[in-house]
Amino acid sequence: MSNAIETLDGGAASSPASLRNVQSGVWTNGLLAAAAWAAAALATVGLPDVVPWGSQGLFAAIVGGGAAIFFALAFAVPRLGRLAAGVVHYGPWFIAIGVWFTLWELTTAKFGWLPKPFFSPPNGLLNVYVTEAPRLIICIAYTLRLWSLGFVSGVAIGYAIGVALGWSKRFSYWGMPILKLIGPVPATAWIPCTFFFFPTTFAASVFIVALASGIPVMILTSSGVASVNRAYYDVGRNLGASDWYLVSRIAAPASLPHVFVGLFMGLYYSFAVLVVAEMLGAKFGLGWYIQFQTAYSGYANVYATLLIMALICAGIVKVLFMTRDRLLVWQKGFI
Amino acid sequence: MVARATAVRIASSPRSVGVDIRGVSHAFDLGGSRLPVLDSVSLSVAGGEFVALLGPSGCGKSTLLRLVSGLEQPSAGVIAVDGSPIDRPDPSRILVFQDPTLFPWATVWNNVATGLEARSVLAQHRSRVDAALDLVGLNGFAQAYPHQLSGGMAQRAALARALVNDPALLLLDEPLGKLDSLTRLTLQVELVALWRKAGFTALLVTHDVEEALLLASRVVVLTERPARIKAEFSVEQTYPRHRDDPTLIALRRRILGVLGLAT
Numbered sequence: 001m002s003n004a005i006e007t008l009d010g011g012a013a014s015s016p017a018s019l020r021n022v023q024s025g026v027w028t029n030g031l032l033a034a035a036a037w038a039a040a041a042l043a044t045v046g047l048p049d050v051v052p053w054g055s056q057g058l059f060a061a062i063v064g065g066g067a068a069i070f071f072a073l074a075f076a077v078p079r080l081g082r083l084a085a086g087v088v089h090y091g092p093w094f095i096a097i098g099v100w101f102t103l104w105e106l107t108t109a110k111f112g113w114l115p116k117p118f119f120s121p122p123n124g125l126l127n128v129y130v131t132e133a134p135r136l137i138i139c140i141a142y143t144l145r146l147w148s149l150g151f152v153s154g155v156a157i158g159y160a161i162g163v164a165l166g167w168s169k170r171f172s173y174w175g176m177p178i179l180k181l182i183g184p185v186p187a188t189a190w191i192p193c194t195f196f197f198f199p200t201t202f203a204a205s206v207f208i209v210a211l212a213s214g215i216p217v218m219i220l221t222s223s224g225v226a227s228v229n230r231a232y233y234d235v236g237r238n239l240g241a242s243d244w245y246l247v248s249r250i251a252a253p254a255s256l257p258h259v260f261v262g263l264f265m266g267l268y269y270s271f272a273v274l275v276v277a278e279m280l281g282a283k284f285g286l287g288w289y290i291q292f293q294t295a296y297s298g299y300a301n302v303y304a305t306l307l308i309m310a311l312i313c314a315g316i317v318k319v320l321f322m323t324r325d326r327l328l329v330w331q332k333g334f335i
Numbered sequence: 336m337v338a339r340a341t342a343v344r345i346a347s348s349p350r351s352v353g354v355d356i357r358g359v360s361h362a363f364d365l366g367g368s369r370l371p372v373l374d375s376v377s378l379s380v381a382g383g384e385f386v387a388l389l390g391p392s393g394c395g396k397s398t399l400l401r402l403v404s405g406l407e408q409p410s411a412g413v414i415a416v417d418g419s420p421i422d423r424p425d426p427s428r429i430l431v432f433q434d435p436t437l438f439p440w441a442t443v444w445n446n447v448a449t450g451l452e453a454r455s456v457l458a459q460h461r462s463r464v465d466a467a468l469d470l471v472g473l474n475g476f477a478q479a480y481p482h483q484l485s486g487g488m489a490q491r492a493a494l495a496r497a498l499v500n501d502p503a504l505l506l507l508d509e510p511l512g513k514l515d516s517l518t519r520l521t522l523q524v525e526l527v528a529l530w531r532k533a534g535f536t537a538l539l540v541t542h543d544v545e546e547a548l549l550l551a552s553r554v555v556v557l558t559e560r561p562a563r564i565k566a567e568f569s570v571e572q573t574y575p576r577h578r579d580d581p582t583l584i585a586l587r588r589r590i591l592g593v594l595g596l597a598t
Binding site: 229231232234235236237238239240241242245249250253254256328329330331332 | 404405406424425426428429430432434436438439440441449450452453454480481482496500
């Protein structure tokens with residue numbers, strides 16, 4: 001290993017011995033990341049575009065700034081010690097992102113191997129954010145409103161029905177067959193009926209999202225409640241608990257691990273149907289925007305919007321994970 | 336070494352109840368066929384007595400405890416506590432299981448508080464939870480979760496969860512059965528001490544003859560399923576007892592003989 005480093009250094013520097021001294025105080029991955037990001041910046045401004053996309057200057061400035069930051073970090077990180085542990089952990093990712101930007105820029109805008117309009121260079125996406133920012137922000141707000149109304153109401157109703165299905169024999173007798181019948185039907189298949197049952201298209205959209213997120217929560221909550229250790233109920237009844245206590249203080253917390261599995265599934269399904277739900281006569285929304293731009297071959301706009309949706313979904317997943325870890329701290333010994 | 340009954344009482348009035356089991360038979364429905372587990376069992380337990388039920392495993396001892404707790408109703412016969420028949424579970428008669436069955440999502444303190452909370456009297460009696468944890472030596476673990484406890488500590492917590500309700504009758508279903516042998520010996524001694532301090536009536540199911548002799552003032556031997564009463568032995572040694580007491584060793588041999596295990 002040290003041999004390999006020595007030969008690499010020997011080729012690059014005039015006095016290998018002095019460079020090796022410096023290298024012990026340098027974060028190597030930081031230097032490599034700086035090089036990769038600098039390459040992306042240089043490729044963006046240095047080479048002529050096959051097709052102009054706009055915002056090259058801004059993109060080059062951003063990745064160039066990134067390169068400068070990594071260059072500075074390469075020397076600062078060894079002195080920060082523990083504080084920079086997170087930065088060091090993601091070092092290989094920073095390099096990969098720089099390389100990815102460079103190749104992306106080269107294959108699209110510079111060499112034209114991946115042609116317009118189907119592909120866009122990274123500065124093309126950036127250009128979308130720059131020029132479409134006001135409209136995108138409105139779309140994000142609309143989408144979040146639709147998603148949160150649908151998800152929250154779907155989860156609340158799904159959870160309540162799930163508890164009833166898992167708890168009550170009679171409810172389960174009537175409810176389970178219906179759930180088994182409705183469960184596998186894609187939420188979007190209900191669109192024709194929703195137009196009849198709901199006064200506004202927005203309410204219909206909320207219903208579609210609620211259905212997509214509510215069904216998995218319902219199924220997993222009912223199986224969670226049904227699989228609670230019977231001995232817990234015996235303990236509760238023996239200690240003088242009412243039925244309400246058994247449901248709310250024993251069945252509900254005991255089934256929580258299952259409920260969270262349902263919540264994660266519901267979250268992914270709800271995002272999957274969001275695009276379709278926003279077809280229903282929406283004026284704004286990320287899903288609507290994607291469809292609108294697809295129709296006009298605005299693929300850069302489509303990619304830029306997909307990226308926003310992916311980030312929002314990942315952010316919500318992260319919040320859900322944090323909530324789960326907090327609520328299920330008692331489970332630590334089991335997992 | 337004489338424990339005063341007044342020393343660590345959790346509640347105000349000391350009480351214990353007598354149990355009258357009269358001609359109790361019970362059978363389980365197994366998808367059409369009936370499996371008889373108890374066959375006209377009659378047993379009287381005086382208030383404050385410690386009775387051990389001994390028998391081969393699967394003979395129906397645990398079922399008898401469930402019937403006395405009121406969690407299930409017998410197919411035939413009557414179980415009465417201080418003269419009144421049992422028709423439902425009640426916190427004055429608490430069943431302690433072989434598994435601690437602590438709620439894994441609640442802290443030890445909240446587990447112990449379950450009975451008081453379920454009956455909406457926790458606000459007035461929070462100090463009783465602390466007293467019960469003190470009684471079983473778990474006051475340092477009030478905020479721990481069950482998965483952080485050892486087997487012995489978890490069973491102590493389960494005992495505290497029962498004792499906080501000041502039961503008049505404690506039904507112990509092999510409570511030490513799953514513990515390692517050293518912890519079991521320790522808890523046997525503690526159990527006797529708790530019984531003598533609190534003065535409840537105790538009904539213990541076990542298949543450990545030595546445990547029965549160490550704890551109980553009377554040992555009732557049951558037959559194979561369906562269980563009937565095979566023999567009764569009165570144990571008059573004073574507490575605390577010693578495992579190597581010659582009288583207990585002689586009794587142990589006789590009981591093993593009744594169980595068909597004499598050598």
